[in-house]
Amino acid sequence: MLSPHGGGRVCAVIGHPAHHSLSPAMHRAAYAALGLDWDYQWHDVAPDQLDGFVRGLDKPWRGLSVTMPHKEAIIAFGSPDEVVTLTGAGNTLVLGESPTVHNTDVAGVVNAVHLQRDGIEAITIVGNGATARSGLVGAARLGARRATVLARRPERATGMADLGRAVGVEVTILPLGHTPPAADLVFSTIPTSGIAEHAERLAGTAELLFDAVYDPWPTPLGQAAESTGTPILSGLHLLAGQAVDQVQLMTGLDIDLDTLLRAGLDELARRSAHGAVGGV
CATH class of the missing domain: 3.40.50.720 (NAD(P)-binding Rossmann-like Domain)
Structure with a gap:
């Protein structure tokens, strides 16, 4: 059973691969801004490992951001919201007594376009x-x-x-x-x-x-x-835009898009300075 370090709640991004995701930088920046003693991790989860991974999460776990190739399979692990039902894809699993699956990519598109x-x-x-x-x-x-x-x-x-x-x-x-x-x-x-x-x-x-x-x-x-x-928007705007809603769903608190966008840009700059290979 997977347990977090420390006494706070924990969330993570899962995908295959997942280690290049900018989600940890964004969500950790949100937690810092909101004064939360939470952790946010990444886990590389192959398709045949998804069921065991999700069912192995214990009580301190609060939520998962879900990227490819799990956006369709994750729907089986909670009650889908209206957007998940429409699109047939989810990217957020909120854990608890009654887990729910959400699609915040739609909000991400809307939030990003509203910048322009x-x-x-x-x-x-x-x-x-x-x-x-x-x-x-x-x-x-x-x-x-x-x-x-x-x-x-x-x-x-x-x-x-x-x-x-x-x-x-x-x-x-x-x-x-x-x-x-x-x-x-x-x-x-x-x-x-x-x-x-x-x-x-x-x-x-x-x-x-x-x-x-x-x-x-x-x-x-x-x-x-x-x-x-x-004018052009990038996937970074999409990632930050959807993370606004993910943070709210997981913590119950609101975070501004600029905080998340700055965190993503800072992480990309850090990786560039260290010659790290980027990814989604």
Whole structure:
């Protein structure tokens, strides 16, 4: 049975891999700012270890941040909230007598976009995985009514159209190589290698760009944003934006996004100075 060190509560990020996550830096900064004697760890948990890991957590454990490849499997370990039910993906497990599963990636998209603008009417989403689904629901909460989904395998993206209908967004699915119609926001959820040849073209189709990747930076989309003068948000903004809600769910206390963003930037600078390899 896994137990924390010290007398406070403990949370952690789990994934495979997980050791490169910036979540520990952000959540520890939140605890310090909130005056909490809590710990936040990282644990590399392979898919076949997930059940044993979660069931082995004892009473002092309060919550888990959940990254790939566990965002779908984690739903089995608690009662899902409305967003988890919509997206089929969770990234937060709050422990206790009645564990609950949440998807704060949707809030992360909303919180990050609000740094640049109040809302959007149309979005282009690159990809159709768990983060893309969260982006679509987030876009609906930002006021979007139209979405273009660019997918490497369009026949596998039909679920995005179903999700769009559920949240009141009209979804058009196109192959990744197509040029989408003009939009307020392009939200890319695919790896750097997949977006590279399309970045310049996509950068010219929206007023704001958002790349869910943050390291290494700049990504091809980040470089395209610089060359076109288009504002861009990175995966660091997404991570900080969703951590705002995670901290609230786990501690019951509110933290500002700037505190988390600064902690992430400081940790990236520290790793760069020490030649550490970054990751999500």
